[in-house]
Amino acid sequence: MTQKTCRQCSASFEITDDDRAFLKDFGVPDPTSCPECRLRRRLLERNSRKLYWRTCDLTGERILSQFHTDHPFPVFSPEAWWSDEWDALQYGQDVDFSRPFFAQFAELRNKVPHQARFVIQGTMSNSDYVNNAGYSKNCYLIAEADYDEDCLYSNRVYHCKDAVDCFNCHQSEIIYECLDCIECHSLFFSQDCQNCSNSFFLKSCIGCSSCIGCVNQRQKKYMIFNEQFTQEEYERRKKGLRLATSSGIEDLRKRTVEFIRTQPVRYVQGEHNENSTGDHISNTRNAYFCMDCKDLEDCRYCQRVSMGVKSSMDYTFWGDNVERAYQCGACGNNVYNLKFSTMCTTNLSDCEYLDSCTGCKNCFGCVGLKKKQYCILNREYSKKEYEDLRARLILHMKNAGEYGEFFPKSMCSFSYNESIAMEYFPLTKNEALKRGYPWRDERDEKPDVKKVIAAAKLPESIAEVPDDILQWAVTSEGSGRPFRIVKQELAFYRTHNLPIPHLHPEERQDRRTALRPPRRLWKRPCSAYGRKIESTFQPSRPEIVYCEECYLAEVY
Ligand SMILES: [Zn+2]
Ligand SMILES: [Zn+2]
Known part of the structure; x- marks a missing residue:
């Protein structure tokens, strides 16, 4: 075990012998930040909260996008992005050994089109x-x-x-x-x-x-x-x-x-787990400190991955038949041996430092590539050239302290408050900016409707709600933010005899996630007989927290 000091938050953290075995197997140096800082950074790679209207930079059509208009790179509609109308190789760059890699990668990333919404084509x-x-x-x-x-x-x-x-x-x-x-x-x-x-x-x-x-x-x-x-x-x-x-x-x-x-x-939630620690995990074997995961084997510090994930560490978002992922965010669907990558999908193997690539093998530092191999900074090489250049580049990055690190904060895909970081570790605008995370001030567009109604003025039951509500906007009881009711939603409330909600959809989402304890583990005693447990319930909280044995004795 090695004790280290986190380069981000100065907290001391351990690299355990099991971590060490993983790092050795992946052939990567020790991480320089603690598991929580590494997680926060990956959480900024997923925006599941906001969509913005903007123009598709290929077709000119009006589209909904996870990327706001102020991102430097072009944004294409999913159909346009997946089409053969453009080629990411045209943005290829030579490796410049006189400059740091991340700066070169950022230049490439700022030129290559990104997908407005992250969806798997044709599904x-x-x-x-x-x-x-x-x-x-x-x-x-x-x-x-x-x-x-x-x-x-x-x-x-x-x-x-x-x-x-x-x-x-x-x-x-x-x-x-x-x-x-x-x-x-x-x-x-x-x-x-x-x-x-x-x-x-x-x-x-x-x-x-x-x-x-x-x-x-x-x-x-x-x-x-x-x-x-x-x-x-x-x-x-x-x-x-x-x-x-x-x-x-x-x-x-x-x-x-x-x-x-x-x-x-x-003390934590989970079913069918073997030799595992974490919360809201199920069907796992040998999972260490994992949260919100399902179907894992031999995984460490993973969050929100499911549907079959093996031998992975520091992997956040998605899954679906993934093996050997390390420091990846928002990647998944048949992936093998992927490191330091974001928003990559489907039949991908032996790649590092990718953004928005699909179906690639043996690629390093690429953006937006589809079904390519032996590419570096979006330039194609022969197998031999690729292997030599990759080895040289890794050495170059090691000397600059870049290799082994996820993309720097200056290259976050989303601002703190757009991303899932806000759900796991809520921060105020000032706190986020002080820690060097980007922030985006929110503004709702004024809804184009024939009537605006305060939520408190809505009828008590769905039976009294007219079809006309589809033309109205409701102002949220909590924040006053306006929201609309869609046809499919109205039909659902009617079928199941449910009243119209009084809060904006985002506030409803926040209310739900606030019902969960924080995504951290604390060492504490069981409230019954004091057995030591690792729980998501901080010792100072008022809840009666039982270890597994006491809990089972209570419920059966
Ligand atoms: Zn830290
Ligand atoms: Zn107990």
Whole structure:
């Protein structure tokens, strides 16, 4: 084990023997910043929060883009970007050994067109307003999502159908305002549930149906706030809760929050894990300090990756059959041996320092390439030339302290408050700027509508809402920001008898993610017998936090 001082935040951090084995296997020098600073940097490579209107720089059409108009590089619509109408090799540069590599790479990156929205070509249908998504149809404002149908306003939904306002849900159908749920059906306003159905406001339940406001229950039916009722009594009480009205939902939301506080919480969330540490992980083996991941093997410091990831470290966002990724952000879908790269996808292997490349093998320091090999700074070489030049360049970078580091902060793809960094580690504008992260001031465009209505003035139930609402804008009860209701969304609320939400979609997303503990681990005692645990619940927090053994004794 080696103790080091983080070059970014000055905190001391460990390079453990297991880290060391990984670094040796990858053939890279020690990282100079701590795991959290490395993570923050990668989080800036994904914008799942904002889309902007701008012009496609190839076709001139008006498009929605994850990149604001002030980025230096051209931005193409996904169709134009994936087309053969342009060739990224035309931007090729020679390597200049008299200058640092990152400066040369930044010049290249500022010239090569980027994809307006990060989608996998030919896998999406009827889903124009989505980002970071693939293999989905009839979806609207979803991000970090794959294999979905009829999903709206959701982040991190995979293999879901009819998911609206959800976060981090898998294999579920008809779910609304749910987070961290797996294999659920007709579930509303619930968190950390598995295999639950026809229920409202559940927390940490498994296999429950027809329940309301329950916490830590297993295989229960007709329960309200953990109290067992007959079916008749349950139905009678359910009516009294006025679940079809906004005031009924808000009352129940408050009561549930209060009730949850009185119940023990599990120290971390996860199912089917072997020899693993982290939170919200499932189906993992030998995962160390991983968060929000599924289906991992031999991984360290990974976040938000799933669908099969092996032997990877410092890897954030996506997954889908990935092996040997190191210090990558927003890369995935059949990837092998990729280092220090961002926004790369599909059948990629043995590459380093890439931005927005797809289908490449043996490339180094390239931007926007499709199905190329033996390229450096977008210039093609013979195999032998490539190998010699690459070796020379790595030595050059090592001498400058560049090799082994992810792209510098000056090359962040997004500003701090556009990126997922804001969700994991919220900062104010001043704090972010002080730490050297870019920031973008937000401004909503004035909606072009025939009527603007304050959320508080909306009808209590969906039955009283006219079709005309599709022509209105609603001003959020929280921030006053205007938002619209779309046709597909209105139909969902009507089918499931749900009132119109009173908050702007982004505030709804923030409210959901605020329900999770911070994405950190603290050493602390179990609240029952003091066993030492590593938990996302800081010792000073008021929750009753149980270790696995005490938690299982409580729920079974
Ligand atoms: Zn640090
Ligand atoms: Zn315990």
